Amino acid sequence: KAGVTQTPRYLIKTRGQQVTLSCSPISGHRSVSWYQQTPGQGLQFLFEYFSETQRNKGNFPGRFSGRQFSNSRSEMNVSTLELGDSALYLCASSLEPGASYEQYFGPGTRLTVT
Amino acid sequence: TQLLEQSPQFLSIQEGENLTVYCNSSSVFSSLQWYRQEPGEGPVLLVTVVTGGEVKKLKRLTFQFGDARKDSSLHITAAQPGDTGLYLCAGWMDSSYKLIFGSGTRLLVRP
Numbered sequence: 001k002a003g004v005t006q007t008p009r010y011l012i013k014t015r016g017q018q019v020t021l022s023c024s025p026i027s028g029h030r031s032v033s034w035y036q037q038t039p040g041q042g043l044q045f046l047f048e049y050f051s052e053t054q055r056n057k058g059n060f061p062g063r064f065s066g067r068q069f070s071n072s073r074s075e076m077n078v079s080t081l082e083l084g085d086s087a088l089y090l091c092a093s094s095l096e097p098g099a100s101y102e103q104y105f106g107p108g109t110r111l112t113v114t
Numbered sequence: 115t116q117l118l119e120q121s122p123q124f125l126s127i128q129e130g131e132n133l134t135v136y137c138n139s140s141s142v143f144s145s146l147q148w149y150r151q152e153p154g155e156g157p158v159l160l161v162t163v164v165t166g167g168e169v170k171k172l173k174r175l176t177f178q179f180g181d182a183r184k185d186s187s188l189h190i191t192a193a194q195p196g197d198t199g200l201y202l203c204a205g206w207m208d209s210s211y212k213l214i215f216g217s218g219t220r221l222l223v224r225p
Binding site: 004035042043048055090103104106107108 | 144145147149154155156157158159162164202204206208210211212213214215216217218
């Protein structure tokens with residue numbers, strides 16, 4: 001069974017630009033969560049999607065948005081990039097949302113903003 | 115301010131030594147998970163503990179959930195270079211319906 005895949009793996013953008021990251025969950029998984037990982041703040045929850053609906057959101061500005069498609073694939077978008085947005089963006093999928101279901105992480109997208 | 119504090123932040127030990135990593139909070143979690151992350155990869159789930167006082171063993175790794183479900187520990191016996199990585203604890207908060215990650219412990223096991 002294929003794991004969680006994220007594309008692209010690496011991305012370099014300039015301040016002010018926008019970026020879209022993609023995540024394909026494990027087959028059969030319907031919940032997708034996004035996290036930002038930085039050396040200073042660690043792993044922080046961005047948002048979670050289930051059945052094409054955002055179920056939960058972390059404490060990030062409105063420049064961070066996402067969506068989920070009917071096939072459970074998800075994208076996240078960051079507009080007006082800032083230097084501080086440089087991070088590893090991780091996607092995790094689970095069968096359903098909630099504590100009873102284990103999350104499986106993808107390898108991440110390394111975003112560098114210059 | 116991190117909701118889940120891990121200690122130590124960094125640990126460099128010789129192969130064969132034992133070590134313990136701690137994960138502490140003032141909040142109660144319905145479950146707590148431990149992950150290991152290697153460079154260039156996403157975190158990989160090692161274990162989930164759900165009952166206060168629960169102890170789980172995974173080969174040389176022993177995980178414990180505190181009685182009050184506010185803290186946890188990971189003990190590694192006879193560490194090997196393959197144990198090198200970033201260890202993350204994560205607690206599930208029913209109140210916010212999200213997984214909260216600790217600050218991480220970076221472990222280096224020298225041959």
